[in-house]
Amino acid sequence: MNKQKDILISSMQRWHFWAILFVDIILLIAAHFLAYVIRFDFNYHIQHHNFITYIPLIIVIKIPIFYLAGLYRGMWRYTSFDDILHICFASILSTTVLVGSVFFYNRFDGLSRSVFLLDLILTFLFISLFRAAIRFLYQKTNFVSFRNRTIKNIDKNKERILLIGAGDEAEKIIRETESNSNLPYKVVGLLGDEPTLVGYKLHGKPIVGLIKDLKEQALLTHAQKILITSVGQDAQRIRTIVRLCQETALPYKILPGFSELVHGKLSVRSIREVDYKDLLGRQEIHMEYAQIGAYLTGKTILITGAGGSIGSELCRQILRFSPGKLVLFDAGEENLYKIQMELRHEHQGVPAAAVLGKVQDRRLLEHVFSTYQPQVVFHAAAYKHVPLVERNPWQAVYNNIFGSQLVMEAAILYGVERFVLVSTDKAVRPTNVMGASKRVTELLMQVYNPQCWQNTCLTAGWRAAAPKQHQTLFMGVRFGNVLGSSGSVIPLFKRQIERGGPVTVTHPEVTRYFMSVDEAAQLILQAGSMGEGGEIFILKMGQPIKIAEMARELILLCGKDPDTEIEIAYVGLRAGEKLYEELITEGEGIVDTEHSKIMVLKSDIQPSCRQLHSQLQTLVHLANQHDSRGIKSALHEIVPEYTADYASC
Secondary structure, X not given: OHHHHHHHHHHHXXXXXXXXXXXXXXXXXXXXXXXXXXXXXXXXXXXXXXXXXXXXXXXXXXXXXXXXXXXXXXXXXXXXXXXXXXXXXXXXXHHHHHHXXXXXXXXXXXXXXXXXXXXXXXXXXXXXXXXXXXXXXXXXXXXXXXXXXXXXXXXXXXXXXXEEOOOHHHHHHHHHHHHOOOOOEEEEEEEEOOHHHOOOEEOOEEEEEEHHHHHHHHHHOOOOEEEXXXXXXXXXXXXXXXXXXXXXXXXXXXXXXXXXXXXXXXXXXXXXXXXXXXXXXXXXXXXXXXXXXXXXXXXXXXXXXXXXXXXXXXXXXXXXXXXXXXXXXXXXXXXXXXXXXXXXXXXXXXXXXXXXXXXXXXXXXXXXXXXXXOOEEEEOOOOOOHHHHHHOHHHHHHHHHHHHHHHHXXXXXXXXXXXXXXXXXXXXXXXXXXXXXXXXXXXXXXXOOHHHOOHHHOOHHHHHHOXXXXXXXXXXXXXXXXXXXXXXXXXXXXXXXHOOOOEEEOOOOOEEOXXXXXXXXXXXXXXXXXXXXXXXXXXXXXXOEEHHHHHHHHHHHOOOOOOOOOOEEEOOOOOOOOOOOOOOOOOXXXXXXXXXXXXXXXXXXXXXXHXXXXXXXXXXHHHHOOOHHHHHHHHHHHXXXXXXXXXXX
């Protein structure tokens, strides 16, 4: 069966080639004929038999050149601007060869030279128009499936969509819906910002009005769905558009920004529901691809916490820089399996090894580092749920502090080039164990930097192999809450709204910094390329957001009224929480970098390696005894600005 299918396909390809070739010969003769007519020389040259004489020469010269230029290897149903350029090149080259041949043969005796210029122009036009006509035939009449269904039936089954935005994104959507008959959408109009553009058409689709006229135009065009294609980065404008969409009572979706698309390919298949991160109005990230690629391309990269929200997004973002190998390290079986399967089935081509285990397992770390020899480490593994860690502080010691210490030491012993620690704004003047533990890891990162390195600070298990010097560059990245992560309030609010409320907010005035997970991952990669050792980079988070206002907007986004349908209930601050988050702590100075969204901290405080090592030994001893009060007291000694909450002990 397969052999018969191959024979049929081969036969169709040969038929296609000879059909195109035959039409091209006719078009070449027609172009040459018309060139004579335009010059009013036809009767004269027919008398001298020049027209008939040069036809074989034209075919013998032009057809082989067209063939060598690839004009018979393309699929003309997808004719593009590049194909037109190839036709132009082949036409000029073939005419040049033809003119040279005629000049050598009879030096244009009795022949008008302008005929050849006209012949060139007409050849290009005829050949190009023929290819364009083929594309038009396939796209406008659905030629492939014309025998099975009519145009009327095709359009009848498609969903009528109205596009908000008349820019590049809208142009791509229209082009895709017109060229792919299998897509279930039919664009019926566009809404723009410029009154002068109303009445114009984009790929045959009219710009029917302004965005503020959405409700009226949705009725006039009989739209069944609204697609937001380009809204800029103004958060207030996005909120206004969403409100207008809600007034129509029609379903609406949005095209994601390019920062969300790992490969930067915008398509109809990319459309999704409007999410809260769209209302933030965060700007697209400018990434220095060459600078990032210089330390990632071809390298073996270890990501701890690879199954988490930050770790998994780091995996996706790293793929665009063609790493040599990814090593995925995570303690959660389900999350690790998900990112492993995603990389295997959706992002093929990069080898990925999955390691299930805990970062505090020294022997496992030794095995992983000796087996894979990672050159770059992104350490994102951490416990981050503030109330849970507050009531189980020993886990913060084991995982956040001791585990991080072991990973850093393994990086030193096995010659890792760069180590990027993922930290949090809760490490600034912390009021909870989670924030204090992350501040301790920042101090560890600084004392393990080459300039401050003392090999006596290694934990007991590593000391025999401790080097006197090392070249591993350590750096930290500190940022706020990530929308949609497992510890974010967004998933909780959504579940509460789905159940009919109430939506629980701790305090009317509580504020937090927020950014999207893809933005956080991109800035971590960028900061990793900028470090020279010991820095803590801060990502510019914009303005803090009131959680109560976020709850109201989410309720409205779900089509509910926060005043009558879904209640917002205030339940009080939880253990270890504070009203406001900060980005810098006492003794730190903030300095801009060459990147507009990244700053670096310059600290006058230099921790003592020996003292910190001694304090950590005490901390681990207290954790082994599950002494909550003792752990918090020991953390306060290491991080004096930490305000411990002993009420939860």
